[in-house]
Amino acid sequence: MSTAAPHALxxxxxxxxxxxxxxxxxPGVDPVGLEARAASLGTRSIKTTAKAYAIDLAISMVDxxxxxxxxxxxxxxxxxxxxxxxxxxxxxxxxTAAVCVYPDMVPAAKAAVAGSTVKVASVATAFPAGxxxxxxxxxxxxxxxxxxxxxxxxxxxxxxxxxxxxxxVHDEITAVKEACGxxxxxxxxxxxxxxxxxxxxRRASWLGMLAGADFIKxxxxxxxxxxxxxxxxxxxxxxxxxxxxxxxxxxxKPAGGIRTTKDAIKFLVVVNETVGEDWLDxxxxxxxxxxxxxxxxxxxxxxxxxxxxxxxxVTVD
Amino acid sequence: MASAFxxxxxxxxxxVVDIAPSYGLFIDGEFTxxxxxxxxxxxxxxxxxxxxxxxxxxxxDVDRAVKAARRAFEKWSAxxxxxxxxxxxxxxxxxxxxxxxxAVLETLDNGKPIKETRDADLPLVAxxxxxxxxxxxxxxxxxxxxxxxxxxxxxxxxPWNFPLLMLAxxxxxxxxxxxxxxxxxxxxxxxxxxxxxxxxRQAGLPRGVVNILPGYGDTGAALVAHPDVNKVxxxxxTAVGKQIARTVAGSRKKLTLELGGKxxxxxxxxxxxxxxxxxxxxxxFFNQGQVCCAGSRxxxxxxxxxxxxxxxxxxxxxxxxGDPLDKNTDIGAINSEEQLTRITSLVERGEAEGAERWSxxxxxxxxGYWFAPTLFTNVTQAHTIARDEIFGPVLSVLTFRTPDExxxxxxxxxxxxxxGIWTEKGSRILAVANKxxxxxxxxxxxNKFDPTSPFGGYKESGFGREGxxxxxxxxxxx
Numbered sequence: 001m002s003t004a005a006p007h008a009l010x011x012x013x014x015x016x017x018x019x020x021x022x023x024x025x026x027p028g029v030d031p032v033g034l035e036a037r038a039a040s041l042g043t044r045s046i047k048t049t050a051k052a053y054a055i056d057l058a059i060s061m062v063d064x065x066x067x068x069x070x071x072x073x074x075x076x077x078x079x080x081x082x083x084x085x086x087x088x089x090x091x092x093x094x095x096t097a098a099v100c101v102y103p104d105m106v107p108a109a110k111a112a113v114a115g116s117t118v119k120v121a122s123v124a125t126a127f128p129a130g131x132x133x134x135x136x137x138x139x140x141x142x143x144x145x146x147x148x149x150x151x152x153x154x155x156x157x158x159x160x161x162x163x164x165x166x167x168x169v170h171d172e173i174t175a176v177k178e179a180c181g182x183x184x185x186x187x188x189x190x191x192x193x194x195x196x197x198x199x200x201x202r203r204a205s206w207l208g209m210l211a212g213a214d215f216i217k218x219x220x221x222x223x224x225x226x227x228x229x230x231x232x233x234x235x236x237x238x239x240x241x242x243x244x245x246x247x248x249x250x251x252x253k254p255a256g257g258i259r260t261t262k263d264a265i266k267f268l269v270v271v272n273e274t275v276g277e278d279w280l281d282x283x284x285x286x287x288x289x290x291x292x293x294x295x296x297x298x299x300x301x302x303x304x305x306x307x308x309x310x311x312x313x314v315t316v317d
Numbered sequence: 318m319a320s321a322f323x324x325x326x327x328x329x330x331x332x333v334v335d336i337a338p339s340y341g342l343f344i345d346g347e348f349t350x351x352x353x354x355x356x357x358x359x360x361x362x363x364x365x366x367x368x369x370x371x372x373x374x375x376x377x378d379v380d381r382a383v384k385a386a387r388r389a390f391e392k393w394s395a396x397x398x399x400x401x402x403x404x405x406x407x408x409x410x411x412x413x414x415x416x417x418x419x420a421v422l423e424t425l426d427n428g429k430p431i432k433e434t435r436d437a438d439l440p441l442v443a444x445x446x447x448x449x450x451x452x453x454x455x456x457x458x459x460x461x462x463x464x465x466x467x468x469x470x471x472x473x474x475x476p477w478n479f480p481l482l483m484l485a486x487x488x489x490x491x492x493x494x495x496x497x498x499x500x501x502x503x504x505x506x507x508x509x510x511x512x513x514x515x516x517x518r519q520a521g522l523p524r525g526v527v528n529i530l531p532g533y534g535d536t537g538a539a540l541v542a543h544p545d546v547n548k549v550x551x552x553x554x555t556a557v558g559k560q561i562a563r564t565v566a567g568s569r570k571k572l573t574l575e576l577g578g579k580x581x582x583x584x585x586x587x588x589x590x591x592x593x594x595x596x597x598x599x600x601x602f603f604n605q606g607q608v609c610c611a612g613s614r615x616x617x618x619x620x621x622x623x624x625x626x627x628x629x630x631x632x633x634x635x636x637x638x639g640d641p642l643d644k645n646t647d648i649g650a651i652n653s654e655e656q657l658t659r660i661t662s663l664v665e666r667g668e669a670e671g672a673e674r675w676s677x678x679x680x681x682x683x684x685g686y687w688f689a690p691t692l693f694t695n696v697t698q699a700h701t702i703a704r705d706e707i708f709g710p711v712l713s714v715l716t717f718r719t720p721d722e723x724x725x726x727x728x729x730x731x732x733x734x735x736x737g738i739w740t741e742k743g744s745r746i747l748a749v750a751n752k753x754x755x756x757x758x759x760x761x762x763x764n765k766f767d768p769t770s771p772f773g774g775y776k777e778s779g780f781g782r783e784g785x786x787x788x789x790x791x792x793x794x795x
Contacts, residue, residue: 027587027588027589027590027591028587028588028589028741029589029591029592030589030592030741030761030762032592032761032762033589033591033592033595033596033761033762034591034592036595037591037592037595043432043436043644044324044644044645045324045327045644045645046324046325046327047324047325047326047327048325049323049325050322050323050324050325051325053322054322057322234591237591268322272321272322273635276635277321277322280321280322
């Protein structure tokens with residue numbers, strides 16, 4: 001039981017059954033219609049000044065990510081340097097929004113981005129499976145926050161969600177949110193590929209927001225299906241409706257599988273035409289990506305010089 | 318629109334299409350002038366620029382074209398079905414190869430957005446030719462008995478809202494079944510039909526099998542009345558349809574009519590709201606609402622009225638109106654000044670009768686024929702805008718309380734072409750669909766077309782079906 005839900009919806013989280021009734025009372029999602037809408041937004045033609053604007057906006061929204069077992073402080077240091085100054089050959093390129101690392105790498109990341117606008121995000125809560133006792137997850141979060149993480153990316157317990165134990169998921173999120181305190185913003189990862197239906201994604205979105213998420217995020221990037229324009233469109237509709245009902249604005253972060261400028265621009269079009277300019281900055285929208293940045297930089301260089309330079313003209317970090 | 322992210326213009330190139338300063342009639346495989354030398358001009362509705370000068374067919378030309386079609390019929394109908402199929406497949410492939418050119422041409426002549434001609438019209442045009450090409454050698458198995466016979470010469474009159482698609486709906490089944498064709502495109506959109514004539518030549522189609530006669534209503538009337546025409550197919554307004562039915566009555570001509578509509582789009586309180594909003598937008602703003610099966614009457618359950626209308630208004634505010642050749646344009650120009658006048662007067666009537674008018678903030682270009690997307694609330698069954706077909710981007714919103722009331726209101730119209738049902742409950746879809754008197758009922762979608770699916774109306778929306786196996790029947794002696 002908690003009081004994280006905004007006043008207008010406080011009763012919803014009173015018990016397992018009120019929460020279930022609320023989540024199952026949300027309007028359904030027609031998959032064919034949702035995907036058709038996402039596809040039609042993908043046909044917008046973005047050129048010239050609009051493209052230049054979109055590329056810089058996308059760069060500024062990237063959570064530059066390394067989540068490998070083989071991560072080292074050296075690797076994280078070079079990632080941080082790249083986040084601060086993505087294109088040494090053109091200093092007008094904006095910094096990324098954040099670097100995203102495992103909790104034990106937070107100190108290295110903090111040091112690497114010190115003095116810049118770049119935030120440090122950390123995937124705590126037994127990422128990516130989330131299969132650990134709550135105490136372990138909270139310890140993970142404390143570790144990251146006390147090391148200076150500005151943002152915590154937590155995974156929800158998909159097992160609990162899929163078995164209908166919504167209140168358990170809710171209470172875990174509120175506990176993690178509490179552990180974040182005022183120091184860190186909380187991004188809640190649903191692993192949409194494992195939730196499998198769009199109805200579930202909409203319910204998870206509302207569940208996350210009711211529990212106090214600052215951001216809702218599609219996926220870990222560790223499963224077959226990650227962010228898509230359709231599931232991002234659906235989550236944007238959820239944050240839009242949530243704000244209309246409660247006055248609370250929540251951010252959205254598609255993650256995993258977004259590799260090209262073309263893809264990133266399609267996502268920005270979805271943001272632009274679903275929720276509009278209120279979400280068009282990196283406080284409210286992020287891309288969880290590692291390889292996207294280089295393609296954005298190459299496209300940026302092409303716009304500036306008229307020529308496509310190739311992968312050796314951007315850094316490999 | 319969000320001011321932070323303005324899309325730069327992304328115009329499709331006009332250079333891909335070469336429009337000649339003048340075009341003749343297409344009779345017996347040749348382009349020719351009208352016997353009396355009459356011509357008319359076709360303009361681009363988005364700019365009022367004159368695109369070309371077109372020969373206007375008179376009675377003598379109609380006679381010449383029907384005679385050519387009659388001569389061609391003997392050989393064409395005697396060809397094995399597989400041979401006819403070869404020509405149709407060839408036409409379908411040429412349409413695909415030239416689709417960008419045809420899409421630009423159609424947008425210039427009609428005023429609809431390039432997005433729609435490129436993504437909807439042209440793929441469907443090719444699909445119809447492919448589909449009926451497949452039937453040409455299988456007519457024995459179409460369910461009309463062994464060896465069904467063609468009718469002869471088909472006189473076809475098509476409208477201006479989907480010029481090339483309506484041509485495909487008419488010509489593909491006619492040729493597949495062994496008929497020959499004299500077709501009159503609408504006076505405001507003759508160009509794509511004339512380009513199609515060129516495609517027929519490119520495909521090596523025998524002379525006289527397809528004849529194209531641009532002209533006004535009198536050309537169509539002469540074609541319909543010609544004694545040597547065996548089959549009349551018309552798509553257009555109900556008023557003209559009735560006139561044609563009177564002309565054809567008592568003759569042995571077979572007739573199919575696809576006329577007006579006032580489709581009901583019914584949204585129940587358990588509908589997938591966001592997708593319903595998209596479906597409402599597609600239903601009434603596709604092709605600026607100039608669609609006979611448009612969902613022009615929104616019937617929304619009272620309990621979700623406010624929520625749905627808020628969503629709908631927010632969505633309408635993101636529609637982009639302007640240059641139809643811009644790939645980002647959602648709403649193009651109204652097809653003609655005459656049509657714009659009709660829409661305007663019906664909308665004024667709606668206001669005068671007490672309905673509440675709403676449009677998003679929307680700047681209209683100075684040249685050309687434009688009408689902003691428009692929503693009417695507080696509409697009742699007694700209002701003119703709930704009864705008459707407006708054929709423009711104007712949605713009338715009515716409410717209901719129970720499924721029975723929804724069905725009663727949906728059916729309370731002189732038309733019966735299309736309807737839509739939005740609900741997450743499968744059993745309700747089936748129950749309601751069974752009670753709706755409409756040729757097409759879409760559920761949780763709207764304005765979806767496919768060559769395999771028959772299309773046609775009840776009541777004053779006409780009779781006969783186009784598309785699918787059913788579409789063959791109108792061109793066979795069964």
